[in-house]
Amino acid sequence: MDERTVGVVVRILPNPEQREGFHQNFGCVRKAYNETLGKYNALYEKDKSIRPTYTFLNKLMMESKKKLPYLDAMESTSLQQSIRDLSRGFDNFLKNRHFNYPKFHSKKENRNSFRQTIPANKKIINKNKLSLRRYGEVRFRTSPEYMELLNSSDIKFNNVTIAYDGIHYYAIINITTDLPENLPLTGEKIGCDINSNINGWLVTSDDVKEFFDINHENQMIKHINRLMSRCRKLSRRWKKLQKRLQKWYNKRTNKLKDYIEKLTYNLVKEYDVIVFEENYATIKILIGGEQNMVFPLSQFIQRLKNKFELYKPQAEGVVFVDAKNTSKTCHHCGHINKELDVKTRHWICPECGEKLDRDVNAAINILNRWSPGDSLENTQ
Known part of the structure; x- marks a missing residue:
């Protein structure tokens, strides 16, 4: 049967320690993105031939991690995903005139979120608990239908995005499953x-x-x-x-x-x-x-x-x-x-x-x- 990729949104209930870690990661992801964009802009002013590939941008981010130790202390895949988003922003801008040049992320205008990748064939759901790198297990709530889907053995987990809307915390779980x-x-x-x-x-x-x-x-x-x-x-x-x-x-x-x-x-x-x-x-x-x-x-x-x-x-x-x-x-x-x-x-x-x-x-x-x-x- 053919497969499809979907995102399932669940409300998570982190403990105080996890909430503090989430907000630190929100800020570090934003900082890594802005530092990398700023460095690329400065280099491009000197050399117009530099292309904003993911490999080059990730190299700039790694240089920032050496100067900013608190970035190195964060969960690494979430920082890499922010650079991947920046690279995708550049690709869209260069290929399609309807897209704008990537902008710096601000705390007011951009939502608080970070994304983690998931190793192949790893199950991150156990009943009503979501397993996250660095933060451990987090309880979540969702409908019985989605609870059954997420605990199914037939799905593949791709990545998970943690987001905060000012009141509640959410996890957007990207999965691959069979077509309905x-x-x-x-x-x-x-x-x-x-x-x-x-x-x-x-x-x-x-x-x-x-x-x-x-x-x-x-x-x-x-x-x-x-x-x-x-x-x-x-x-x-x-x-x-x-x-x-x-x-x-x-x-x-x-x-x-x-x-x-x-x-x-x-x-x-x-x-x-x-x-x-x-x-x-x-x-x-x-x-x-x-x-x-x-x-x-x-x-x-x-x-x-x-x-x-x-x-x-x-x-x-x-x-x-x-x-x-x-x-x-x-x-x-x-x-x-x-x-x-x-x-x-x-x-x-x-x-x-x-x-x-x-x-x-x-x-x-x-x-x-x-x-x-x-x-x-x-x-x-």
Whole structure:
């Protein structure tokens, strides 16, 4: 059977000594990355022919370890992985113009994390305990489904990333396992119109409107920010409110991720073809009241593609069509209402008298413009 590589996220419960060691490693990984990037930049200024290969960058990092003894005291594979990330950043920059030149990591802008490699054929999971180099066994929590998967003898462990979000500690365990069974083909297809969240951010040709509500989370974030503005910075109350604020940020992010995962799976399970307008990446969807959050459309559609590849590789999957005049064209008779403005959500076709919902009508037209085998490439 074919294999796939996946990451399983579990919440870990380190003891005080392990937590202290994690934070030391977070700082050392960031320091090794920044020292290596700084040294390469200085050398490149003198000699433009120097290439940022992993071997060369790792050599620069080893020189830093000699001058900074505390780096040498850290777990070695996590430092090497940070240099591998830097090397990958340079490769992306040199090969693709959409990637930026690698930047220095700051404590504020970059998440606290480090990654350890795992020797071949080594099992690092024993029931509810995760074995880490240097730090020993750490208890973790996860769902019964993932607990069974991680304790299975059929998987291969590749690496593990330890991360801290300001409140909780997590382990992202990279494993290789068998592909899941394919979902059966349904023969169903659907058109999707991207819209504002007020009228349903996603409207389908089946007259289903998807809403995503994080207004409560946004209001709590706004409220806590207001309370923090009245406190002296770094005071005991300010620090307490900061943790509370981080908690609500995490809730909002997790709610969004969970929503995307569940919705994409359900769509892939029910439909074989999902048709979108080709310019979806240029549309911003604002969610909530005064504090808006832009819905990650590109991430949503990429997850759809991934799930089709994983669960229904034989299906047509996600396709794109030209969406010009799909809102203004009556799907019943084909008449184009050129006088239709953006604010009008419901209209009656002057040609055939059909009552139309602007967004559902657009979704039906998007579906009708697709024929099997035809698709426009995403230009993003």
